[in-house]
Amino acid sequence: MNALPDPKRSAAVVVGVGEYTRMPELPAVKENRERLKAVLTDPEIWGLPEGRFHEVPDPMHAADLIDPVIEAAQQARDTLIVYYAGHGFIDHKGELFLTLPESRNRRRHTAVPYDWLRQAILEHSGAERRVVILDCCYSGRALEGMSDPAAELPAAAGINGSYLLTSAAENVQALSPRGEDCTAFTGELTRVLREGIPDGEEFLTLDAVYGRVLHALRDKGRPEPQEQDRGQIGRLPFVRNRAEGPPPPPPRRRQGTVLGVATATLLAAVAVPVTWKLTTGDDRGYGGPCSERVSLLGFSDRLDKTEYHGEPVSGLSSLAPRGGSRLLALSDTASPRLYELSAKARGKPEPHILDSTLLRRKDGTAYSGEDFDAEAMVTEDGGRTVLVASESGPSISRFDVGSGRLVTGFPVPERFRIAPDGDGQRSESFESMALSPDGRYLYVGIESPLSGDGSRQGRAPVRILRYKGKPGGDYVPDRQFAYLTGSGLRLADLVATGEDGVLLALERGYAEGQGNAVRMHRVSLRDLPDVAGEESLAEAPQEAFARKRTLFDLAECPDSGARSPQKQSNPLLDNVEGAALGPRLTEGDDKGRRLLYLVSDDNDSAMQVTRFYALAVDPD
Known part of the structure; x- marks a missing residue:
């Protein structure tokens, strides 16, 4: 499991919904699908062979979306990748729904519950690694389902782990910027996979890819992706690094992967001199x-x-x-x-x-x-x-x-x-x-x-x-x-x-x-x-x-x-x-x-x- 995933024993299914009749169209989703296909099938990056890449453009019915996922899940023994891009919404219970071309916002019967996709993977996959990528509004809601221990496959299934990557937090809408070919998240994801990470290792891990995408979106003030790793597969080689070079020196300080907000309350200046030593709360190191x-x-x-x-x-x-x-x-x-x-x-x-x-x-x-x-x-x-x-x-x-x-x-x-x-x-x-x-x-x-x-x-x-x-x-x-x-x-x-x-x-x-x-x-x-x-x-x-x-x-x-x-x-x-x-x-x-x-x-x-x-x- 420390080597690059075997593309001949893997499979990927890329679902993209961009043409809608009752919701705003997402023309960038078509480019999302094409760029993901280009990077995943490129021998210099991974080299997924023909027959193991399943592209699903604008599925009209739930079965049109779920059946290709089941087929890919049954095919893959090393790594399974499932990607969805399109509109997403949550219902009054907080459940995430993936939309279809005829879907209507918050009309549950017109869309596909994310849980159906998750169950299709859990019930049919024998892959050692499962990677789910969601590029839709409120996609972070899926993190809750993936973290439920009861939802995990039995140990007998030989599952090493699952990795969920979402384009936004559970309460945040995803972004498809005007004038850009791809959605904000998938554009950065495919750019990192295509260009690699300068001065990085020979192979890119999912953690490394996520970190680079996160910082790029953060710098642009755009919705920040989330990730969840069960089984630590995020640390394993994922694809080849096209910008491979000598490893960088150790960072001076730890870099965070999630942005946050500290709470600030008022304080008027007090004219009392203060002397402060650089010591930590438990004396184990310095600030x-x-x-x-x-x-x-x-x-x-x-x-x-x-x-x-x-x-x-x-x-x-x-x-x-x-x-x-x-x-x-x-x-x-x-x-x-x-x-x-x-x-x-x-x-x-x-x-x-x-x-x-x-x-x-x-x-x-x-x-x-x-x-x-x-x-x-x-x-x-x-x-x-x-x-x-x-x-x-x-x-x-x-x-x-x-x-x-x-x-x-x-x-x-x-x-x-x-x-x-x-x-x-x-x-x-x-x-x-x-x-x-x-x-x-x-x-x-x-x-x-x-x-x-x-x-x-x-x-x-x-x-x-x-x-x-x-x-x-x-x-x-x-x-x-x-x-x-x-x-x-x-x-x-x-x-x-x-x-x-x-x-x-x-x-x-x-x-x-x-x-x-x-x-x-x-x-x-x-x-x-x-x-x-x-x-x-x-x-x-x-x-x-x-x-x-x-x-x-x-x-x-x-x-x-x-x-x-x-x-x-x-x-x-x-x-x-x-x-x-x-x-x-x-x-x-x-x-x-x-x-x-x-x-x-x-x-x-x-x-x-x-x-x-x-x-x-x-x-x-």
Whole structure:
């Protein structure tokens, strides 16, 4: 199994649907089929012989699609490749459907359930390796089915493993760019197979191909592919590398395979000098550069699965400063709490809980968990009061930190209320907050688009609501700004930088079998139009959206000895939801940069970690 797959004992079936009567046509799919045939049958790449490549153009019925897959599955003993390109949709149960020329969107009886394709492979394939490639909207939904152990073939069938490669995440539409011969994903896939990888090994592995396609699409801001490998066949030789050369030197730092979003919450600058040693959370190594403008200083899992005064510590979803090296952390559990943390000890991030306060209604009674879902927080008056955003409702409220009691609330525009009262999505509304240093402007970001705002080539057009007021006083809605997330990502938090109209935006995502994605951007809202009167952002001009520059991708920081209970592109990653920007560092290699704290929400799950991070960033 360490040699190139034997083409004479393999088979491939390429299904492409481009001609539709009731859905938009996809002319690029025809070129997809032709290019895949060219690369898979090219003797310099693989050399699949005639009779073992099955092309299925525009199948009219389910049997026209499934029968060639069964034939190829029965034929292949070494490697089976099954490819589908066309429109895809998901039904109300979240099931993925592959369309036919006569299909209608969300009409299940007109399309083919992906599960039929999967079962055809599972029931009829005796191949040692199975490779499934899906280029359609929401194709990442297939990852769930392939990860079900009950769906695996019996061991007696001699199956070594399966590899699933999808063009987009489960909640993202695929892309067929105008003016390009192929769809975005298949165009990059066939280019890598045709051209090879310079300075690579003699053979390309599926992992190497996936990594090169991922980075190419990421650089273009296009939907990012996903992969799932059962049996580690992604590490085995797949095709010949036409650009073979001497192997490259070892990378300086680990490169991530999934993009993600870190959650950023506001932090006003505190004029306290900080000295920081480059040590990791467990002393097994040093931090290092994440990008040209950011370094990882360290991390700590000290708060993971701990208790404070007999109560479990979990669900930390937001951070905010309270002066010096102290922070407030907010939990989004059914009984929301504020934790006061000492953020720095012995030169590395080792947060200690100093106190906790249960948030309560005005009459002192506790929230039920149904009427309040705390997700974001900013501090006022040196940390004596906090403003908290809840996804339930949603709502924005002021609490007294000492007693934990509700002081007052602020109006929420009707459209932001949760459906059916408004256009907000349940559990995906108010997720992030930032307060300008002078207290005049409060920024509140929603996690996912309002209904009607749609999607832009897999990227989410969301709104940032600006309130105007004064510290300790009332805040009223003032303007709305448009913000466009990365492909498959959600806006998780906002952080004030101290510069008027400039924020840090934390985006995060999760893909089954891939893990978390966490990315931070510098965002400018200056001179943007007010989109409060816009019914939809789906067709808004590009200049209407906030300008942003990526500061770092947490997957590209050194792992520094971190461990993760679930699969991650970098074990340092987890479900990061909170961030706070601190003072400038006064010593060391990162002198002049700002201290940035991050925290992850473990969702009270054994498969996630409450992790505290410290980074040095240059947000200017």
